[in-house]
Amino acid sequence: MKVSKQEAEFQRLANRTRFADTRQLVRFTVQRLAAHIPHQQILQAISHQDFPGRSPQLQDDIFFLNLRSKLILQMYDDRGLDLIGPDVETIQPLYQNYNDWILDYDRAAIDTLFATEPLLKPNQD
Incomplete structure (x- = not known):
């Protein structure tokens, strides 16, 4: 290049x-x-x-x-x-499509991140 x-x-x-x-x-x-x-x-x-x-x-x-x-x-x-x-929403499709590529030592933390409900955004009053 x-x-x-x-x-x-x-x-x-x-x-x-x-x-x-x-x-x-x-x-x-x-x-x-x-x-x-x-x-x-x-x-x-x-x-x-x-x-x-x-x-x-x-x-x-x-x-x-x-x-x-x-x-x-x-x-x-x-x-x-x-x-x-x-944010989680941006990488959610990649997590779903390539889940079997996640290394075992990272799996628990990554699965927890995607298993949680969407993050609440601060009140914008």
């Missing part, structure tokens, strides 16, 4: 995560239509990170943000990914 200087944004940030191996974080952002992002190759490269000799490889954290649906996807390795949404 070739990116021009005009469409790329770089930021240097302090790395304050508990997993910080470095003191500085470089954020690279590019806005593209999903059809123009080689997501299959990127996900394959992430899945290869724990397997020396396999290529392509990526060792960095990659987040896919869908601005329209407000969903965030982050594949962390060949075992899984995190999907974050703005």
